[in-house]
Amino acid sequence: MTDKERELLLLIEKEGRMPAEKLAKMLDIQLNEVKLMLENLEKRSVILGYSAVIDWTKASGTEMVTAMIDVKVTPKRGVGFDEVAERIYRFKEVKACYLMSGTYDLSVVLEGRTMSEIANFVSEKLSTLDSVISTTTHFQLKKYKHDGIMFEEDDDEDPRMVVSP
Amino acid sequence: MTQVKKHEAKLSRAVESIQPSGIRRFFDMASSMENIISLGVGEPDFTTPWSVREASIHSLESGRTSYTANAGLIELREAISDYMEERFDVSYRPEDEVIVTVGASEGIDIALRSVVDPGDDVLIVEPCFVSYAPLVSMAGGQPIPVPTFMKDDFQVTLETLQEKITPKTKAIMLSFPNNPTGGVMGREDLEKLRDFIIEHDLVVLSDEIYAELSYDQEHVSTAAIDGLKERTILISGFSKSFAMTGWRVGYVCAPAAYAAAMLKIHQYAMMCASTMAQYAALEALTNGRQEMEEMITSYRQRRNFFVKSLREAGLSCHTPGGAFYAFPSIKASGLSSEQFAEQLLLEQHVAVVPGHVFGEGGEGHIRCSYAASMAQLEEAVDRIAVFMNTIKKEG
Numbered sequence: 187m188t189d190k191e192r193e194l195l196l197l198i199e200k201e202g203r204m205p206a207e208k209l210a211k212m213l214d215i216q217l218n219e220v221k222l223m224l225e226n227l228e229k230r231s232v233i234l235g236y237s238a239v240i241d242w243t244k245a246s247g248t249e250m251v252t253a254m255i256d257v258k259v260t261p262k263r264g265v266g267f268d269e270v271a272e273r274i275y276r277f278k279e280v281k282a283c284y285l286m287s288g289t290y291d292l293s294v295v296l297e298g299r300t301m302s303e304i305a306n307f308v309s310e311k312l313s314t315l316d317s318v319i320s321t322t323t324h325f326q327l328k329k330y331k332h333d334g335i336m337f338e339e340d341d342d343e344d345p346r347m348v349v350s351p
Numbered sequence: 352m353t354q355v356k357k358h359e360a361k362l363s364r365a366v367e368s369i370q371p372s373g374i375r376r377f378f379d380m381a382s383s384m385e386n387i388i389s390l391g392v393g394e395p396d397f398t399t400p401w402s403v404r405e406a407s408i409h410s411l412e413s414g415r416t417s418y419t420a421n422a423g424l425i426e427l428r429e430a431i432s433d434y435m436e437e438r439f440d441v442s443y444r445p446e447d448e449v450i451v452t453v454g455a456s457e458g459i460d461i462a463l464r465s466v467v468d469p470g471d472d473v474l475i476v477e478p479c480f481v482s483y484a485p486l487v488s489m490a491g492g493q494p495i496p497v498p499t500f501m502k503d504d505f506q507v508t509l510e511t512l513q514e515k516i517t518p519k520t521k522a523i524m525l526s527f528p529n530n531p532t533g534g535v536m537g538r539e540d541l542e543k544l545r546d547f548i549i550e551h552d553l554v555v556l557s558d559e560i561y562a563e564l565s566y567d568q569e570h571v572s573t574a575a576i577d578g579l580k581e582r583t584i585l586i587s588g589f590s591k592s593f594a595m596t597g598w599r600v601g602y603v604c605a606p607a608a609y610a611a612a613m614l615k616i617h618q619y620a621m622m623c624a625s626t627m628a629q630y631a632a633l634e635a636l637t638n639g640r641q642e643m644e645e646m647i648t649s650y651r652q653r654r655n656f657f658v659k660s661l662r663e664a665g666l667s668c669h670t671p672g673g674a675f676y677a678f679p680s681i682k683a684s685g686l687s688s689e690q691f692a693e694q695l696l697l698e699q700h701v702a703v704v705p706g707h708v709f710g711e712g713g714e715g716h717i718r719c720s721y722a723a724s725m726a727q728l729e730e731a732v733d734r735i736a737v738f739m740n741t742i743k744k745e746g
Contacts, residue, residue, distance in 0.1 A: 212652035349378040349391035
């Protein structure tokens, strides 16, 4: 990984939609160099995708319920937690899945349209898996910040004087 | 009862001789207009890092609202001393060689007042921050402008210095990275000035407020040049690097004799810098360095973008090595910098500062601050390009 690659990644991590022309200028490199770099990073699966951060509470009629579930599982000899994790994260309802240190093993983020949709998934799909010992479900009540982006309206008026020495 | 006589203000000659800053007119014009994109701002567009703000809130909650030592909290002076040593390889004793000031602005004032007597000449490397010359005058001295030019990357040259030196010259005011030019002086560039400074026994006042905002090479402090530390007063602060302009907290570092002289003025004029701002500054040095580095990266990227875009718009612009200003030449437009800035503001609603307000060598240039969001910079260069095209057509 070169310094320029790292700098580019940090830029598009914040703003995935930034056009290559702008990136080239900001990084002080040629346009085709940026394009090659992006292609290469995608090929190496360093860049896995480009997504938007959306406040669904403002998109009327599409509000989603998000739950974070602490899952205790029995690891399997030879494959550890990976096999059971895969069984879980392949469900399309699973938004994220992490192996954790501490009192439980997997942290599973679920997204659904209603609470009962999530409750059904947990009772029918998740807790019925052989390796799953227990689940604790926490529903998110409000999103303040996600992926470094604050959800509360920030006052974007520039408080600075228009001209100063 | 005697008749009441109307009082006429009895002002000192020193203050009456001072002209208000040329920036004022543009401030008034721009303030009265709507839909302005301002590239005229001399401060970061970032808000102070939250950890710094939070530390200041905590200091208030804890009731730390009394005076500090005149020279500032000893913990802060120790932190400044460590930071200067680690970052710029200059060593100052926190006990008697560091003073916390009310912004670098106060630092400039007390540095000049501690050195300058009536009748002394002070060389001022221009274009530069607007306060140097008036403060020299207020101290009774004569400011002697030493211009710098784009062809020299806005570095000061020995030739121009030699033209301006007289037996009355007592001090030289340097400011690199420079506001408004973005010019920088590296180690070799500063070393070229050393013999001249020593030969003429000058005091060096070095305003290094933009030291951290140096993009292509490490900043070298004037005090880090062999033989110059003993005659250098180094002025800096937290405003630009930590986005803390409104806190008004800066510092001066100097050999003990100079520091003691400055402390006399500071203790009578200021008592001490704001206590809560000092705790905030301490937090900035202790835990704010990573966030500072991120801000610097962002300025560098915006500089790259902005300077390239200005050139594409038809302006000739040197690559500013530091600070957050581009200082393009507008000579090709056939307009003075004042006319250019005024027309750009009225026609395209982009506020910049005409170069001449920053002193000699500034005419023919405009100062554009790129401490603005990328969206604003993009829109501003588009408008500047349109403006350049209309000038071409008219010309």
